[in-house]
Amino acid sequence: xxxxxxSGRLANEVDLRTTTNGKSVCQFRLAVQRRVPNAQGVREADxxxxxxxxxxxxxxxxxxxxxxxxxxxxECRTRTxxxxxxxxxxxxxxxxxxxxxxxxxxxxxxxAQSNQQAAQPPQSSKEDFTEVADDELPxxxxxxxxxxxxxxxxxxxxxxx
Numbered sequence: 001x002x003x004x005x006x007s008g009r010l011a012n013e014v015d016l017r018t019t020t021n022g023k024s025v026c027q028f029r030l031a032v033q034r035r036v037p038n039a040q041g042v043r044e045a046d047x048x049x050x051x052x053x054x055x056x057x058x059x060x061x062x063x064x065x066x067x068x069x070x071x072x073x074x075e076c077r078t079r080t081x082x083x084x085x086x087x088x089x090x091x092x093x094x095x096x097x098x099x100x101x102x103x104x105x106x107x108x109x110x111x112a113q114s115n116q117q118a119a120q121p122p123q124s125s126k127e128d129f130t131e132v133a134d135d136e137l138p139x140x141x142x143x144x145x146x147x148x149x150x151x152x153x154x155x156x157x158x159x160x161x
Contacts, residue, residue, distance in 0.1 A: 004094055007071040007102050008032035011047055016061035026057035028064070030072065030094075049093045050074065060099060069103035072096040 011029040018024055031045040038044055050072055052060050064070065074096035083089050 002075045004074045004076050005071065006030060006032050006048060006050075006074070006094070007069065008045070008048070009069050010064055010066050013066050014061045014064050016057060024054055024057040024061075026052050026061050028060070030070070049091070051077075051093050051095045052097075052099070053095070056097060056099070064099075068101065068105070070099050071102045072099045 008030040011031045014026050014028045016024060016026040028050055030048045030050050032048055033043050033045045036043075072094070074094035077093050077095050078090060079093070080088055080090050
C-alpha cells in the first residue's frame with residue numbers, strides 16, 4: 001500500500017499550470033514539522049513537494065495560500081531525470097488526491113472579538129449544577145481536594161444515581 005497523509009503549512013503559493021492536453025496540475029511545498037525535536041530541542045520541518053491534478057489542483061489553487069495549514073492524502077512517487085550538467089538526479093514527490101483545511105481562517109475584523117471571547121470562560125450559575133458527594137463519583141474521577149463534593153451539571157448528576 002502506498003498512502004501518505006501529511007499535515008503542514010504551505011511554504012509557497014500554489015503554482016497552477018495546464019498541460020498541453022488541457023489538464024490542470026499544481027505544485028507547492030508543504031512544511032511538515034517533525035514529531036521528535038533535534039539535539040537542541042528544536043522541532044525541524046521537512047519541505048515536501050506536493051503535486052495535484054485535475055479538479056483537485058484547481059480547488060487548491062483557488063483556496064490555498066502560503067502559510068495555511070492543510071492535510072493532504074497522497075501517494076509517494078519517485079522519478080529520476082538528467083540535470084543540465086549531465087548528472088542523474090532522483091526526486092521524491094507526493095501526488096495528492098485530496099486535501100482539507102487544518103486551521104480556521106478568521107474573518108476580517110473578527111480576530112480581536114474572537115480572541116476576547118476565547119479568553120473569557122463560559123458563564124454559568126450555581127443553579128445549573130447539583131452538588132455530588134465524592135463517594136458518588138464514578139471510579140477513577142478522584143476526590144475533591146476542597147472537601148464537600150464536586151459540582152456537576154444537572155444532566156450528569158442524574159446519570160450517577
